[in-house]
């Protein structure tokens with residue numbers, strides 16, 4: 417047994433899959449702390465999304481896992497075996513690069529085949545088995561008909577799919593997919609994220625899926641993390657992150673459209689009122705006033721309002737039972753078929769409201785935003801953290 421393992425070499429010894437653990441990972445570039453104490457555990461067969469804005473540290477994390485950069489601190493293990501000190505080729509990380517990094521002189525099929533001919537995989541499969549693996553991923557990505565083309569003869573989205581196939585074709589310890597479908601059209605993106613997740617869930621390896629698109633992360637992930645400024649802000653299932661975003665930064669990334677964050681000042685009295693910067697105080701119900709008073713700091717609060725949980729009413733109409741209303745002005749309307757996105761202005765703040773069907777509102781019209789107190793999120797005005 418031992419001699420068989422030694423014959424296979426250190427690279428193949430890593431092939432056994434297992435949960436990925438990232439502990440206290442840190443990376444600094446000069447004065448910039450690009451990653452700061454990142455802790456994550458990704459289970460076998462789990463698709464784990466990491467979302468965060470541009471510059472959050474997603475690609476840096478990918479590069480540290482695959483060994484292209486060295487961390488300043490922290491450990492990496494797969495199935496309990498440390499791999500952070502191994503050279504990149506021995507780690508068996510199937511890393512799809514954001515930049516694609518295709519071989520310009522190789523056809524699509526040969527680009528996809530290239531990792532199977534590298535030391536970690538070479539000799540592992542017969543030519544027929546290799547072809548079967550390659551065909552499977554090319555078909556998954558809907559580029560089987562392009563197999564003889566050179567990268568220069570492909571569109572940006574087609575190149576991205578070749579890079580994706582080149583990662584998926586492998587039998588690695590871990591898959592790391594850095595923005596795998598960002599440049600595809602919406603229809604293909606929707607199809608592929610479902611298909612890839614289904615496929616990866618049937619494998620033993622963990623898959624990390626990095627994307628700046630919070631909606632994509634929610635759609636594709638079994639669990640997900642939100643990374644901002646090099647720090648993990650929250651880990652949970654997409655439902656958990658949507659229901660209780662840990663702070664306003666997370667809230668602003670999650671949802672389609674993302675959650676509105678509205679800074680307000682609360683005044684208690686008869687009636688209670690909310691003031692949005694640049695607008696007159698607006699009366700609210702005592703029930704909402706009392707709830708908000710629990711968390712107000714010097715009267716200040718940040719309200720999280722999900723676009724699909726708001727409604728629009730004609731000016732002058734009173735709130736329905738359980739609702740509160742704020743006066744606003746329509747700023748713009750985006751009709752999207754099954755629903756419309758209406759942007760409305762309250763003082764200096766602009767909010768997005770998702771309404772079913774066609775919206776009959778026009779820019780500059782006065783309108784009332786109806787909200788339900790029990791649905792809104794309340795964040796601390798200073799720290800931005802979600803209040804319980």
Ligand SMILES: Nc1ncnc2c1ncn2[C@@H]1O[C@H](COP(=O)(O)OP(=O)(O)OP(=O)(O)O)[C@@H](O)[C@H]1O
Pocket residue numbers: 445448450468469470471472473474475476477514628
């Ligand atoms: N080699 C480097 N030298 C100096 N700074 C770097 C280097 N690589 C990354 N950075 C910086 O580290 C931070 C994180 O970059 P990273 O590429 O990991 O972000 P990202 O989340 O992948 O962003 P994007 O979504 O735009 O790809 C950024 O501020 C970036 O400018």
